[in-house]
Amino acid sequence: MEIIDFEAHFYTKEYVKALIKNKSYPKYKKDREKNIHWLWYAPNVLEPHTGQLLERLLDLSEKRFKDMAEAGVKMQVLSLSAPGCEQFNPPLGTKLAKKVNDELSRIVEKNPDKFVGLAALAPQDPGEAADELERAVKELGLKGWKTHSNIRGTYLDNKKFWIILEKAEKLGVPIFLHPTIPLIRELRKSYGYALAGPAFGFTFDTALCMMRLILSGVFDKYPNLKFVLGHLGEAMPFLLNRLDFPFVRPWVTQGVKMKLSKKPSEYFKNNVYVGTSGESHNSALICTVQTMGYDKVLFASDYPYEHTAKAVDRINALPLSDEEKTRIYHLNAKNILGL
Numbered sequence: 001m002e003i004i005d006f007e008a009h010f011y012t013k014e015y016v017k018a019l020i021k022n023k024s025y026p027k028y029k030k031d032r033e034k035n036i037h038w039l040w041y042a043p044n045v046l047e048p049h050t051g052q053l054l055e056r057l058l059d060l061s062e063k064r065f066k067d068m069a070e071a072g073v074k075m076q077v078l079s080l081s082a083p084g085c086e087q088f089n090p091p092l093g094t095k096l097a098k099k100v101n102d103e104l105s106r107i108v109e110k111n112p113d114k115f116v117g118l119a120a121l122a123p124q125d126p127g128e129a130a131d132e133l134e135r136a137v138k139e140l141g142l143k144g145w146k147t148h149s150n151i152r153g154t155y156l157d158n159k160k161f162w163i164i165l166e167k168a169e170k171l172g173v174p175i176f177l178h179p180t181i182p183l184i185r186e187l188r189k190s191y192g193y194a195l196a197g198p199a200f201g202f203t204f205d206t207a208l209c210m211m212r213l214i215l216s217g218v219f220d221k222y223p224n225l226k227f228v229l230g231h232l233g234e235a236m237p238f239l240l241n242r243l244d245f246p247f248v249r250p251w252v253t254q255g256v257k258m259k260l261s262k263k264p265s266e267y268f269k270n271n272v273y274v275g276t277s278g279e280s281h282n283s284a285l286i287c288t289v290q291t292m293g294y295d296k297v298l299f300a301s302d303y304p305y306e307h308t309a310k311a312v313d314r315i316n317a318l319p320l321s322d323e324e325k326t327r328i329y330h331l332n333a334k335n336i337l338g339l
């Protein structure tokens with residue numbers, strides 16, 4: 001069966017150089033003895049990148065093709081890996097995003113049957129980012145935007161970013177909302193990457209950003225806006241009915257001005273797709289597919305951080321019909337990316 005992997009990450013050499021050169025956060029530091037690069041998201045929050053992982057992130061040819069073939073993946077949807085361009089100062093972030101998009105476009109053009117690309121942007125300069133999204137889609141042939149759960153101290157529901165959301169809706173391209181380390185101080189303090197990283201903080205920061213977007217009314221303003229969440233919807237499918245609590249018990253919202261035409265769960269089911277990435281428990285995967293419906297779930301592995309063949313095995317083992325699996329493996333991705 002044809003498989004498209006919606007969550008596959010890369011770095012460019014120039015991006016790595018920028019991380020190494022950066023004086024503030026995020027930055028990259030090499031431990032030569034251990035052959036590990038440490039990605040410093042913030043003080044005390046360090047992610048280890050082994051030599052092998054970095055090699056995989058930088059390789060967009062033979063080694064990656066081999067991994068794809070072994071897992072039976074025909075095509076990867078490429079996106080710049082975390083921390084992306086969102087945390088740099090605005091001019092540097094904007095410059096980096098453009099260079100990444102230029103290179104990504106060249107790689108996709110060279111391998112049109114193997115790769116599709118999502119643009120990187122620096123929303124900290126919203127006007128430039130909106131223009132760059134248009135250039136990336138119209139001139140470079142990229143198919144959407146991959147962003148991170150917070151941007152230099154704020155979330156995407158902030159109205160200054162809506163110019164980019166408006167552009168995405170107008171261009172008809174999806175926004176992949178990917179985790180990064182959380183803004184909430186208590187999630188960064190005391191336990192480093194164990195609390196702030198993928199095990200916990202990543203998920204809750206991304207779910208928080210998504211919930212803020214829903215409550216902001218952005219989906220009433222831009223009803224055709226499409227978001228994608230990775231990692232089984234960052235736990236939100238599990239919480240879906242509970243998200244509606246203030247709306248089915250309206251006294252709870254007293255004193256808060258919120259005008260939404262639908263319940264939060266309805267926006268989530270209408271405007272959000274979820275990927276299957278992450279080393280997840282099988283019952284969580286089944287819950288996600290049943291809650292979202294098989295037409296809203298995208299196969300995703302989080303390459304090269306996770307093992308793609310195992311991610312395929314987990315979907316193969318689900319009690320789903322061939323038609324349902326076909327949708328999850330490639331039809332939904334083709335639909336949302338306009339392939």
Ligand SMILES: [Zn+2]
Nearest residue numbers: 007009178302
């Ligand atoms: Zn990822």
